[in-house]
Amino acid sequence: MLNNNKVCVIGSGVSGLCSAIELADKGMDVHVFEKNKEIGGRARKFSSDGFTFDMGPSWYWMPDVFENFFKRFQKNLYDYVNLVKLNPGFQIIYDNETIQIPEKFEELVLLFEEIEEGAGNKLRSFMKEAETKYIISMKDLVFNPSLSIKEFIRADVIKAAFKLHLFSSFKAHVNKYFKHPKLLSIMEFPILFLGAQPKDTPALYSLMNYSGLKQGTFYPMGGFSKVIDAFYSLAIEKGVTFHLDTAVTNLHLIGNNISYIETSKGKFDVDKVLSSADYQHTEQSLLPLEKRTYSEKYWKSRTFAPSSLIFYLGINKKIQNLEHHNLFFDEDIQKHAAEIYQDPKWPTKPLFYVCCPSKTDESTAPASMENIFILMPIATDLIDTEEIRDKYFKIILNRIQKYVGEDISQAIVFKRSYCVADFKSDYNAYKGNAYGLANTLKQTAFLKPKIKSKKVDNLYYTGQLTVPGPGVPPSIISGQLVANQLIKDIKEHEAVI
Numbered sequence: 001m002l003n004n005n006k007v008c009v010i011g012s013g014v015s016g017l018c019s020a021i022e023l024a025d026k027g028m029d030v031h032v033f034e035k036n037k038e039i040g041g042r043a044r045k046f047s048s049d050g051f052t053f054d055m056g057p058s059w060y061w062m063p064d065v066f067e068n069f070f071k072r073f074q075k076n077l078y079d080y081v082n083l084v085k086l087n088p089g090f091q092i093i094y095d096n097e098t099i100q101i102p103e104k105f106e107e108l109v110l111l112f113e114e115i116e117e118g119a120g121n122k123l124r125s126f127m128k129e130a131e132t133k134y135i136i137s138m139k140d141l142v143f144n145p146s147l148s149i150k151e152f153i154r155a156d157v158i159k160a161a162f163k164l165h166l167f168s169s170f171k172a173h174v175n176k177y178f179k180h181p182k183l184l185s186i187m188e189f190p191i192l193f194l195g196a197q198p199k200d201t202p203a204l205y206s207l208m209n210y211s212g213l214k215q216g217t218f219y220p221m222g223g224f225s226k227v228i229d230a231f232y233s234l235a236i237e238k239g240v241t242f243h244l245d246t247a248v249t250n251l252h253l254i255g256n257n258i259s260y261i262e263t264s265k266g267k268f269d270v271d272k273v274l275s276s277a278d279y280q281h282t283e284q285s286l287l288p289l290e291k292r293t294y295s296e297k298y299w300k301s302r303t304f305a306p307s308s309l310i311f312y313l314g315i316n317k318k319i320q321n322l323e324h325h326n327l328f329f330d331e332d333i334q335k336h337a338a339e340i341y342q343d344p345k346w347p348t349k350p351l352f353y354v355c356c357p358s359k360t361d362e363s364t365a366p367a368s369m370e371n372i373f374i375l376m377p378i379a380t381d382l383i384d385t386e387e388i389r390d391k392y393f394k395i396i397l398n399r400i401q402k403y404v405g406e407d408i409s410q411a412i413v414f415k416r417s418y419c420v421a422d423f424k425s426d427y428n429a430y431k432g433n434a435y436g437l438a439n440t441l442k443q444t445a446f447l448k449p450k451i452k453s454k455k456v457d458n459l460y461y462t463g464q465l466t467v468p469g470p471g472v473p474p475s476i477i478s479g480q481l482v483a484n485q486l487i488k489d490i491k492e493h494e495a496v497i
């Protein structure tokens with residue numbers, strides 16, 4: 001009986017919340033343990049001096065994934081979240097011009113044609129194929145538990161795998177369509193969300209282009225945290241119990257089963273454990289050596305998505321020339337990428353991203369002020385000191401000031417920085433990664449760490465270090481598919497006895 005099962009979910013990030021909702025909906029007694037005082041994990045918010053900052057995600061893509069999750073429970077997401085579409089979706093700032101990505105796809109086609117003759121029609125056919133990949137993937141592929149390669153040795157999947165370009169590189173794919181460096185950078189940008197370089201990412205992920213450039217860029221009024229609030233309300237409605245400010249410190253085993261968990265506030269008996277905390281942390285810090293599926297050597301050999309240096313700023317005036325999303329691609333992208341992946345070091349001439357949600361949403365800043373979030377991707381595990389953070393703050397601020405053509409430094413009324421050390425201490429993030437394990441050619445689907453432990457019978461994993469990968473929509477799907485696997489296993493076990 002499902003309702004005889006007490007499940008401990010470690011972590012209240014997107015994947016933990018979604019798996020908890022799914023399990024509680026089936027009648028299970030679900031308890032979420034979160035080490036931090038707030039829910040949401042990397043998608044938390046904080047407020048200070050009248051400003052409200054989303055700490056992590058700001059790009060809302062794949063709106064159907066959010067909608068469909070709520071539909072599963074006969075709920076309408078839009079009863080919880082007021083979603084608006086941004087126009088322009090975003091802007092890219094190059095050294096000699098700025099390109100705005102329009103909300104309407106046909107306007108983007110015209111823009112491509114202006115930059116490169118024939119590129120408009122090529123964009124249409126690229127997008128048609130990307131849409132097919134999106135539809136097939138969202139219907140079937142991403143909901144595969146990826147426990148074994150055998151799941152993929154089906155005629156229809158093998159046929160689809162070639163059609164979907166699972167085994168070829170995104171860079172080679174996009175180069176077949178476009179030549180102009182600016183068009184290449186527009187097309188390659190969505191891939192950066194997956195944590196690896198376009199040359200190492202399967203061409204399957206042109207589905208990201210479909211989402212970002214055709215479906216469009218959305219914003220939940222009040223901030224991304226409104227989505228977390230929506231998940232939380234649904235979880236409470238389904239009867240999930242939350243234990244905040246409570247870190248899980250040990251998984252106590254009898255034989256091959258966890259019998260209870262130790263937490264910072266005491267012991268707790270469990271039937272099943274589903275960890276949404278970083279996979280490496282759960283294995284290496286909460287389990288004895290002989291019960292770990294993967295070794296430290298394994299984790300060291302993985303390609304992690306980058307870490308980030310982030311600044312949250314409150315500015316006591318309005319800033320001209322910034323849009324909601326601004327990508328500063330005014331330096332050499334290849335060099336910065338090499339300094340993240342090939343030769344990890346603090347970047348020589350960084351690219352960075354500036355989000356200004358107060359352009360869309362007045363609730364994020366006091367009247368006539370601006371809320372600014374700056375993110376500079378960096379290699380994981382770099383030495384992170386106040387001096388280094390300050391050095392990059394000055395570099396970034398100078399570049400923003402040069403672009404907007406006005407002084408900002410004297411208008412800063414709030415400033416907080418966040419980097420490698422914070423990712424480690426707040427989320428137990430391996431090497432201080434910001435968004436999990438990259439979706440590379442060698443780390444996709446069944447090549448990812450598995451959602452079920454091979455050595456502990458009642459332990460499951462979800463989140464951005466397992467399938468399908470990094471990002472809020474994949475974390476929603478991950479929570480859903482792991483919860484379903486757990487339920488399926490219980491039912492199969494009951495059928496046997």
Ligand SMILES: Cc1cc2nc3c(=O)[nH]c(=O)nc-3n(C[C@H](O)[C@H](O)[C@H](O)COP(=O)(O)OP(=O)(O)OC[C@H]3O[C@@H](n4cnc5c(N)ncnc54)[C@H](O)[C@@H]3O)c2cc1C
Nearest residue numbers: 011013014015035041042057058059248277463464471472
């Ligand atoms: C700076 C940044 C920007 C991003 N931008 C975007 C974006 O624009 N769009 C997008 O779609 N995605 C974005 N992402 C990615 C997205 O936020 C993540 O993929 C997603 O939120 C991860 O959810 P998760 O459940 O896998 O993990 P997490 O959110 O990390 O949740 C895991 C939780 O486990 C808790 N935990 C860890 N150890 C323990 C323990 N021992 N006991 C109890 N609790 C524990 C942690 O505190 C955390 O709350 C961004 C991420 C970051 C960091």
